[in-house]
Amino acid sequence: MPVGAALWRSLRAHQVYGANTDVGKTIVSTILCNAVNQRKSEEKSAFLKPVSTGPLDEADDRHLRRYAPNTLTKCLFQFDEPTSPHIAAQKKKATIPRDDDILASVHKTLSGWAGSGISFALVETAGGVHSPGPNGLSQADLYRPLRLPIILVADSRLGGISSSISAYESLLIRGYDVQSVLLFRDDYYQNHEYLGDYFREKGIPLLPLPPPPRRPQSQDTDSQERDREALYNYYSIVAGGSDVVSLLDELNVKNEQRLYSLEEMAGRAQKTIWYPFTQHHGMAPKDITPIDSAHDDFFQTYVAPENPSQQGNLQATFDGSASWWTQGLGHGNPGLALSAAYAAGRYGHVMFPGNVHEPALALAEQLLQTVGNPRLQRVFYTDNGSTGMEVALKMSLRATCDRYGWDATMEQINILGLKGSYHGDTIGVMDCSEPSTYNQRVEWYRGRGHWFDFPVVKMSNGVWRVEIPELLRETLGEDQEFRSLGSVFDVERRVRSGAGECYRKYILDTIENLVLQRGMKFGALIMEPIILGAGGMLFCDPLFQRCLSDVVRGNPQLFNQAKPAEPDPQTELSWSGLPIVFDEVFTGLYRLGRRSSASFLGVNPDIAVNAKLLTGGLVPLCTTLASEEIFAAFSSPEKKDALLHGHSYTAHAVGCQVAVDSLQAMNRLDENGSWNEFKNDWKEHSTDDGLRPQEVWSVWSHGLVSDLSHAESVDGVFAIGTVLSITLKDAGGAGYTSTAAKGLQARLAAGGPQFNVHSRVLGNVLYLMSSVTSKKETLREIETLLREALL
């Protein structure tokens, strides 16, 4: 379970990291605590050693108790072996504390101190920044959720410049803020000079301290006594030094500034930012949530105090929209941060046309393999789903006009699609959707196409149902019920059923009518497989999408009776009727539990677009995959016939490298059976009913879906892959402008004992979306919240 990031107004808490082991972290801590204690009577310091190794009487908290007697000290876990905690923990037969428990324990301790008059606390790590914790995880990763501001103790020895800077970089990669650097002065190596300049340039103060007295050489009582005396002396002098005092002041100011900045961010944002998809009218700062940082599935959001005398704090908030459907491998993923940094360090961005670099090539090859559609042979890079779909549109229109010999300057070429589709915000792809709230106020919008009504899948009252739209009941018959979601997906059998026949006839008649009666010309079939996201999480009956594809491919004569150009007989991969474009920007790459959402339909599109999860959720990148035949439509001796499209940062190395590593990580999760527990849960509810239930599963439990489907306020619910969608009944009519889901959204935002839940609504639909690495306990905690809210 997540912890809130550690931030309090009354308590300045810092984590002390060392550039290496034995650089004097504990001495620095003792100096700082003494300085605090000496400064003002109302100041109280505390020292926390979460994990300590080595003999008890040499333990760091003991040192503090002796030499900073007014400081409260605590050690959470003590191992006797003077070695790295992960080895010490193995040797000690006692139970090793779980990382989550260590984190919770640190947070609880600091919280307690914040509430009991402690004004300054240090949390001291063991060894260097990457020294392993008791379970082997590097400390820098282990403590990251707390994101305490860092006091880095640099190394004053030979080689210490290097280890100090590397340690700093390792902290930076994990999104830590290093607030000050301290080290002992060594006038021969002068590391403090070099490092002072280095850190000054980064706005981080560095304080050189006088070296402590030498360690006891002899063990006799007298000399031990003298050594102690010397050390007491040292602390009393150094802790009272004006530079140490001003450092404390500076740390104090930084803590204030961090809080102040969090407090005023929303107000400043409201003045300056023009938010996407946001009506600013009536918007107040309270409607904007400051995000201090994020880790794994959780934002650290700032919660303003009810009244100014109280302190605001940071809360863990589940990112329930997967940050607009992008998240796959968790926020603040250090592996992806390193991938990004590696590509940035190796290339920056390099010009793509005429060149090739490893990340772009590796991603192209890997992606084609991952998607596994034999038609798709070519990769075109753009920056986001919208631009990728513009490219797909240009590709398909050209291929069609070429084959059918149409002159697009003389007549309008349309697209075939589904009602409620959404392919992006640029005007070209807006024209690919029917008139709706999204585009009706865009002055240059001109919908160019025909969009089918379609049957939707949902569970209501415990039954999986394919719901036929009112208008089509006469043609397509009544709603159908299924024993399991897997059965709905037995497209291969259903396609030969009566429903399949109805669907095909309806589709064929419609197209015939559009072409023959209304003289429309079509250039592409464009669909979001399975779920139409922005349209309101519309779960389309996969059989309908399959039939639509079959009809288009099976009836090439439909689209140009004058010149019924047949597909190239040389290859079975040739497109037929119309190029089929799948917009998998949202639904692809494991969002629905499979590598491609096309695979649910048994349809291999001629063009497919992926984005969002492509980079695991880190940076924008999009790919438009196309068949060799589509590619060939742009080939000619004339430059002007080429696809003259390309953004400045096409195939930017950072995006490609991060995508290569994300794809590998996701494929590995798939192959390793990481989702088996979720899969088994759904398999259990997959009963044979004459259909062969396909493997369809969700991270959200089948039990939850079933339970919610009985709730009075719920019209229907479904889950697939990482997506859970709840459609609420709305007396005032459904749709994007409905407010029916606002209440549920507010309940989730208020959260439970562990965390809050951020969610997005689309009219009367509230959906939740996890990453592909979300933990079961987290998801089940959210399910509890949902049950409490709806049942």
Added chain:
Amino acid sequence: MPVGAALWRSLRAHQVYGANTDVGKTIVSTILCNAVNQRKSEEKSAFLKPVSTGPLDEADDRHLRRYAPNTLTKCLFQFDEPTSPHIAAQKKKATIPRDDDILASVHKTLSGWAGSGISFALVETAGGVHSPGPNGLSQADLYRPLRLPIILVADSRLGGISSSISAYESLLIRGYDVQSVLLFRDDYYQNHEYLGDYFREKGIPLLPLPPPPRRPQSQDTDSQERDREALYNYYSIVAGGSDVVSLLDELNVKNEQRLYSLEEMAGRAQKTIWYPFTQHHGMAPKDITPIDSAHDDFFQTYVAPENPSQQGNLQATFDGSASWWTQGLGHGNPGLALSAAYAAGRYGHVMFPGNVHEPALALAEQLLQTVGNPRLQRVFYTDNGSTGMEVALKMSLRATCDRYGWDATMEQINILGLKGSYHGDTIGVMDCSEPSTYNQRVEWYRGRGHWFDFPVVKMSNGVWRVEIPELLRETLGEDQEFRSLGSVFDVERRVRSGAGECYRKYILDTIENLVLQRGMKFGALIMEPIILGAGGMLFCDPLFQRCLSDVVRGNPQLFNQAKPAEPDPQTELSWSGLPIVFDEVFTGLYRLGRRSSASFLGVNPDIAVNAKLLTGGLVPLCTTLASEEIFAAFSSPEKKDALLHGHSYTAHAVGCQVAVDSLQAMNRLDENGSWNEFKNDWKEHSTDDGLRPQEVWSVWSHGLVSDLSHAESVDGVFAIGTVLSITLKDAGGAGYTSTAAKGLQARLAAGGPQFNVHSRVLGNVLYLMSSVTSKKETLREIETLLREALL
């Protein structure tokens, strides 16, 4: 001057870095060299210590000479002090070698070895990865241009896990490939166990070595002799070990793989990649350049051998298109790599609507301040110039239709622009340009606007000239000549001249005619200030753009005679006539030497779009800045009236953080006078001629521009900021499909003694573009190439 990255087929060269000082780099080097020497008779090893500190008789190359006597050894720079090279260098009164010289020297040494039968070479660093070189630059940064594959010697002591991983991370951030990790086995701390697992997961083999015999304790000759004996013994046993031999094999394979991969990349790319703006017809692998890496202004490009028996190599190639006009702070910039990693580690990407995070807010505020246009108050984020311009278009059309009460569903609203404009590849903004090669084959393209012919600025035969288009000679008069480019930019005086009057009359008459005679309605004036980039580097007379703005703003009655809505009299910042949109995607943020290119015109647009240089050249990001009044046009109690536009990765933290740091870095260069030398060069050629020459300058020398303008093959030339543009005479007619510049491009690609030059052409125009940190020597070297090619 740049060096080629160090890669040879016959020579496996590696750089040995240590996780810290005193981890046994030299012992590891000695083992590996001995192992090579022992393995096969034809193998020969060499050892290079570029910079050595400490007494000569303890020097590392001495150690090699003694214990690996068959290894060729060399030390380039020796300092006696046993301290960090930057301190040793200061103490030694001798001249400190420049970093460039060290690099060149290393490259030359290795090159020589590669040509003389050496098959294995190690380049040993001093201290840890970030230990400073003689001039204070960290070694990891200093040696980066060579990008030698790394052998990392990890630290087996307590704390060594941490320092080893941090050192590895520091190398990764700089784009190095760590090919193997070695360390001494320590059975108490067992670092090799932990690190073995850690690096195995990253595909990097780790080899634990037996610890070397203890160092001599006594100084007497006998015991020294014994110690030597023990060490000889150690080396002979360890170097012959099968694991060391297989490591060598592995390194060998990796070197082969790297070369093989570089060789086959172009062929693989040709099969899989669909390149932007590229006609693939007739394209061969040789037309694709593999880029191994990039640093500063240079790509490391793979040059295939003339015949298969020769070895290909890596060459430094100047990135003369600034990678499609994006580059500002150099490729592989470690500061930006860290910025990216920090944001990735702190946030990943977090959902933007309804939230705010520090990088997005800081960038918004900083950008408004940098641009310094009092009209611009709001920041809307998108992913690239094209999407940012789509947003600008939506903003301006809405504002205009609202004020003028037009129903855009009933009639076409057009834009006013310039011929040759280009605003991106998405169809909406394609419609903002007149029909051209770029859009004529896009099926859904419908140009919606009027585009003015305009006078262009160029130098020909040593004279700055404003050239009036043929068709407008009658209206606008003859070409005008100027004593300096600065004079052309004295817009404030020229606006009151006869030319200004002519321009205004022509513009006014044209608009009147379009509106009154042809009934056109206009929604925005959209322009790229100063240079129309993709249109062919068309340098528009700034006076013309100024007059166009003045006429539009000064004649609001023009655009809606029925309802001549006046600007809001409450504010002088209200738009008038039409909203003015400046597309500064290419020309903004120092590309032309100033923060904004609008400032050259003395026009404050109502909407401005920035991208490309915004992130210093690292990742895609775009901002559309707008006035509060434009923003207000979307405000209403209805959600549907909001600007319903937004990409998944809107305001992604990585992009925003990198942009914040880039903007700061560029502003600092500006404020620090880093470009004064360039400015002074141009100032000298700025003579008073009745006009008040403005500060206009270029990194390209005025002398070069003047000289080239006399060349027989040159029609005209100009330079401004980082841009140099050369228009070649083309008997066959100018334009995008001209091939006149291909010859010059090939000459530059062949390069000079120091490096090659990659350039892009736009028809008969060849342009070169530097970053804002390009070094004068580099630029002048390129100028020499240009003179040789053209004069």
